[in-house]
Amino acid sequence: MSGGVDSSVAAALLAQQGHEVIGLSMQLYDQSGGGDGLRFGTCCTLDDLHDARRVAARIGFPHYIVNFEEKFAETVVSDFVREYASGRTPIPCVHCNGDLKFSMLVERAAGFDADFVATGHYARVERDDESGRYRLLRGADAAKDQSYFLFTLSQAQLAHAIFPIGALDKSQVRDQARELGLDVAEKPDSHEICFVPDGDHAAFLADRGAAASEGAIVDSAGRQVGRHDGIHRFTVGQRKGLGLSTGIPLYVIGLNAEAGSVTVGTRGDLEKTAARASGVNWVAGVASAAGTRVTAQIRHRHPPAAAVIRHAGENEVSVEFVQPQVAIAPGQALVIYDGDEVLGGGWID
Amino acid sequence: MLSSKIHMRVYFDHNATTPVDPLVAEAVVRALSTEFGNASSVHHFGQQAKGVLDDARSSVARLIGGEPSEVVFTSGGTEADNFALRGVAEALESTGRRHLIASSIEHEAILTTLKALTRRGWRTTLLPVGASGVVSPDALRDGLSDQTALVSVMHANNEIGTIQPVFELARLAHERGALFHTDAVQSVGKIPVDVRALGADLLSLSAHKFYGPKGAGALWIKRGTRVSAILTGGKHERNRRAGTENVPAVAGFGVAARIAMSKLTADANRLSALRDRLEQTVLARVHGTAINGARDARVPNTTNISFEGIEAESLLIALDLEGIAVSTGSACSSGTLEPSHVLRAMGLPTHRTQNSIRISLGSGNTDAEVDYFLEQLPKVVEKLRMVTGVRR
Numbered sequence: 001m002s003g004g005v006d007s008s009v010a011a012a013l014l015a016q017q018g019h020e021v022i023g024l025s026m027q028l029y030d031q032s033g034g035g036d037g038l039r040f041g042t043c044c045t046l047d048d049l050h051d052a053r054r055v056a057a058r059i060g061f062p063h064y065i066v067n068f069e070e071k072f073a074e075t076v077v078s079d080f081v082r083e084y085a086s087g088r089t090p091i092p093c094v095h096c097n098g099d100l101k102f103s104m105l106v107e108r109a110a111g112f113d114a115d116f117v118a119t120g121h122y123a124r125v126e127r128d129d130e131s132g133r134y135r136l137l138r139g140a141d142a143a144k145d146q147s148y149f150l151f152t153l154s155q156a157q158l159a160h161a162i163f164p165i166g167a168l169d170k171s172q173v174r175d176q177a178r179e180l181g182l183d184v185a186e187k188p189d190s191h192e193i194c195f196v197p198d199g200d201h202a203a204f205l206a207d208r209g210a211a212a213s214e215g216a217i218v219d220s221a222g223r224q225v226g227r228h229d230g231i232h233r234f235t236v237g238q239r240k241g242l243g244l245s246t247g248i249p250l251y252v253i254g255l256n257a258e259a260g261s262v263t264v265g266t267r268g269d270l271e272k273t274a275a276r277a278s279g280v281n282w283v284a285g286v287a288s289a290a291g292t293r294v295t296a297q298i299r300h301r302h303p304p305a306a307a308v309i310r311h312a313g314e315n316e317v318s319v320e321f322v323q324p325q326v327a328i329a330p331g332q333a334l335v336i337y338d339g340d341e342v343l344g345g346g347w348i349d
Numbered sequence: 350m351l352s353s354k355i356h357m358r359v360y361f362d363h364n365a366t367t368p369v370d371p372l373v374a375e376a377v378v379r380a381l382s383t384e385f386g387n388a389s390s391v392h393h394f395g396q397q398a399k400g401v402l403d404d405a406r407s408s409v410a411r412l413i414g415g416e417p418s419e420v421v422f423t424s425g426g427t428e429a430d431n432f433a434l435r436g437v438a439e440a441l442e443s444t445g446r447r448h449l450i451a452s453s454i455e456h457e458a459i460l461t462t463l464k465a466l467t468r469r470g471w472r473t474t475l476l477p478v479g480a481s482g483v484v485s486p487d488a489l490r491d492g493l494s495d496q497t498a499l500v501s502v503m504h505a506n507n508e509i510g511t512i513q514p515v516f517e518l519a520r521l522a523h524e525r526g527a528l529f530h531t532d533a534v535q536s537v538g539k540i541p542v543d544v545r546a547l548g549a550d551l552l553s554l555s556a557h558k559f560y561g562p563k564g565a566g567a568l569w570i571k572r573g574t575r576v577s578a579i580l581t582g583g584k585h586e587r588n589r590r591a592g593t594e595n596v597p598a599v600a601g602f603g604v605a606a607r608i609a610m611s612k613l614t615a616d617a618n619r620l621s622a623l624r625d626r627l628e629q630t631v632l633a634r635v636h637g638t639a640i641n642g643a644r645d646a647r648v649p650n651t652t653n654i655s656f657e658g659i660e661a662e663s664l665l666i667a668l669d670l671e672g673i674a675v676s677t678g679s680a681c682s683s684g685t686l687e688p689s690h691v692l693r694a695m696g697l698p699t700h701r702t703q704n705s706i707r708i709s710l711g712s713g714n715t716d717a718e719v720d721y722f723l724e725q726l727p728k729v730v731e732k733l734r735m736v737t738g739v740r741r
Contacts, residue, residue, distance in 0.1 A: 066663075066666075111667055111733045112667050
């Protein structure tokens with residue numbers, strides 16, 4: 001329970017349906033602002049935990065905070081830092097789901113005799129009675145769908161997962177919260193990366209000594225056209241912050257960690273007709289066949305695009321898009337769907 | 350169906366806080382309603398409130414063998430500890446004694462206050478403890494210097510219950526001209542505490558640890574001891590602690606002190622027998638368990654047990670889901686858990702600082718509750734070990 005409206009309603013709905021609910025909030029990072037103890041009101045007074053506790057108290061189920069700080073730092077944060085330093089654009093939420101919520105949390109829950117772990121994700125799980133396999137589906141609210149962030153889940157993980165709000169629209173979730181008298185009903189959605197203060201990831205990386213040094217901005221022919229102050233400040237497709245004054249709009253089309261350079265080009269240069277990903281998880285446990293017509297999504301909130309699978313292995317996949325896609329960024333996920341169903345996904349090379 | 354499994358609620362966390370005695374609650378309500386005056390007022394209502402404070406001050410003084418004029422009421426143990434450290438530091442600053450000593454197993458009220466004083470130029474020394482969880486007089490002898498202003502060592506430790514050799518430590522401090530403070534929050538009401546016999550100059554206590562209300566505590570200050578006020582304002586508490594007295598809480602504090610005196614010995618004997626039975630049965634029934642700290646010199650109600658291959662955080666939650674309330678003894682106010690600084694100071698390996706729970710019994714606990722705990726615990730531990738075993 002993050003203290004937001006989605007996980008609050010998810011928990012409340014389950015309790016209403018008669019399930020025994022145990023509320024768990026993950027403590028993931030130190031809030032004390034440097035730990036010198038001189039900044040008032042930071043440690044242990046988190047409003048989000050306060051909100052989660054109040055929901056549990058109102059609905060009437062126990063609530064606990066589990067401390068995953070160490071694991072979070074080891075996996076999610078360190079990956080985030082490493083990825084940016086190597087010129088990629090990471091998605092920490094995927095690791096948090098796979099490494100924490102649906103592994104450590106599931107393990108804890110089993111210790112408490114719980115059969116399932118429920119989260120406030122906009123996604124759905126269905127069991128196919130014939131095959132006995134679990135299918136991971138998009139949330140019913142297309143604008144809020146979070147299945148993209150769940151592509152690493154295995155059959156074993158899906159077997160213990162419940163997404164109680166997956167069939168609802170955001171507006172219905174808020175209605176439910178109001179009906180249940182939850183204070184979080186009007187709480188704004190969070191969009192930023194939870195552990196990066198003020199959404200300033202460059203400062204966050206600099207604090208961890210992982211900020212890249214300045215370097216050259218080059219065009220696609222390798223000619224220097226400007227300077228930048230660290231590749232970690234850029235992602236493929238970015239237009240702002242380049243500080244270039246040219247007649248035509250220029251975009252970041254590539255990042256080279258070894259050379260420390262940012263490559264820029266026109267919008268046309270951003271278009272790609274193919275994408276390749278590694279570290280692939282096939283949700284059903286088997287790779288899709290080459291030639292299969294699918295839809296593929298190259299980032300969250302990006303329209304799914306018609307594509308054909310060119311090659312699919314146990315750990316890697318490549319697809320060809322029917323229409324060229326703009327700004328395919330290494331480090332983001334390539335998630336492959338059949339309609340609403342997540343077939344699998346991997347990390348864009 | 351988890352909650353349906355809860356047959357009973359068992360409270361084994363009396364070192365965190367205790368339920369108030371009904372007589373205490375009555376006194377608190379009386380002071381909130383009929384005896385509502387401001388104790389500084391001259392009129393009848395003021396005198397009535399003043400009378401309540403005087404009564405309580407006498408009772409608290411008697412409980413610890415001090416004089417009523419030596420008892421300064423505070424908002425609790427933390428304020429009393431702050432008062433002792435900051436008050437002495439300020440009063441002795443001009444003497445050039447700029448060194449403070451405490452044990453490494455003190456409560457955060459002491460440790461964090463020392464850190465704050467360090468930032469203001471005070472030198473601090475934390476005395477080590479061995480695996481017994483007891484400070485050795487030799488360690489203090491080594492730490493003392495002619496610059497030492499104050500030595501603060503707790504009477505009983507809150508996490509493991511070990512009783513510190515306060516008398517001997519106080520004598521050593523005095524030999525070098527230093528003052529001696531003891532945080533007796535976890536001993537007062539559990540074992541006999543006599544300020545003269547302990548030889549201390551200052552002693553902190555807290556009402557809610559022995560069936561009194563929260564929000565009331567005291568610092569006992571031996572007559573003639575140099576301490577500056579840290580809360581300044583009106584002339585309350587003989588100029589030593591400004592602010593309108595919390596008469597209701599103090600009224601309850603007084604009643605709790607009287608009750609504690611009357612049943613101290615009987616309670617201590619009963620609880621130590623209950624605790625020892627609990628401990629022995631756990632050690633016999635659950636493999637991979639060990640008691641943390643010395644077992645001889647302990648307050649009678651406390652035990653701290655380590656469970657191999659288990660995270661205390663999970664054990665705590667799993668027991669709570671069975672209706673049993675215990676703690677790790679070191680919980681941040683948000684409810685999250687950190688490795689115990691006490692167990693770490695005792696030199697226990699990291700895994701043991703994170704797999705230990707504290708059980709602290711109290712007046713209301715019964716044989717049947719201990720039986721219920723002993724029946725549930727092995728099942729819970731086995732389940733947790735099985736689950737973590739599968740994945741690691």
